[in-house]
Amino acid sequence: MPLTQQSKNFKVVKNGGYAIWQEGPLFKLAPMAFIHPEIMNIDSQQMVKLTSSIGRPHKNGFTRGSNLMFYCELQVGNYCLEVLNGSSLNPIEDKISQAITDHLSIKKQSDSLYNIQIRESLTKKQRIFMLLCIFAGLFLLMKGLFTIISLSLGTPMEGSMG
Structure with missing residues (x-):
């Protein structure tokens, strides 16, 4: 219009x-x-x-x-x-x-x-779910990075899985 x-x-x-x-x-x-x-x-x-x-x-x-x-x-x-x-x-x-x-x-x-x-x-529910997925993905990415760094250095790091 x-x-x-x-x-x-x-x-x-x-x-x-x-x-x-x-x-x-x-x-x-x-x-x-x-x-x-x-x-x-x-x-x-x-x-x-x-x-x-x-x-x-x-x-x-x-x-x-x-x-x-x-x-x-x-x-x-x-x-x-x-x-x-x-x-x-x-x-x-x-x-x-x-x-x-x-x-x-x-x-x-x-x-x-x-x-x-x-x-x-997108509906409001879809937008909220999308934001939650983005934050969960960022959290898992950081967790994975800390784990890789910890394993490669051979020293335990706070926040890593290993």
């Missing part, structure tokens, strides 16, 4: 996790600091809870890039995506963004150059 359009209805045919991405030109002041998306379930007239993404992942091409804004979980049904005035940034990101724009000559680009996209994503 182009940012010049204030709202758009869409239909979800599969329960699951979804993500809201902002897509537009690279190295330009993105309107993320000036807009805030909202999703309403038309069938139940309930607002959908949007969870801000940590670290704001980017996916870039040569001239255009995408920025992950929010996660949400949607059930099968009809929804309305609305773009409102206001910031999508948390207070820390907002201060950093303001400091950068105050010191660099980056001009706000036309909203017609940007799109809001809703893409299939």
Whole structure:
């Protein structure tokens, strides 16, 4: 949906996790600091809870890039995506963004150059499980490294298996 359009209805045919991405030109002041998306379930007239993404992942091409804004979980049904005035940034990101724009000559680009996209994503449970697997993998990697070093040096090391 182009940012010049204030709202758009869409239909979800599969329960699951979804993500809201902002897509537009690279190295330009993105309107993320000036807009805030909202999703309403038309069938139940309930607002959908949007969870801000940590670290704001980017996916870039040569001239255009995408920025992950929010996660949400949607059930099968009809929804309305609305773009409102206001910031999508948390207070820390907002201060950093303001400091950068105050010191660099980056001009706000036309909203017609940007799109809001809703893409299939991981559910909250899948994201938590993924983080647990990453930490478990890092722990096992460190344990294995200590064991290899201990065996190669012939001296016991704290944290090794041998």
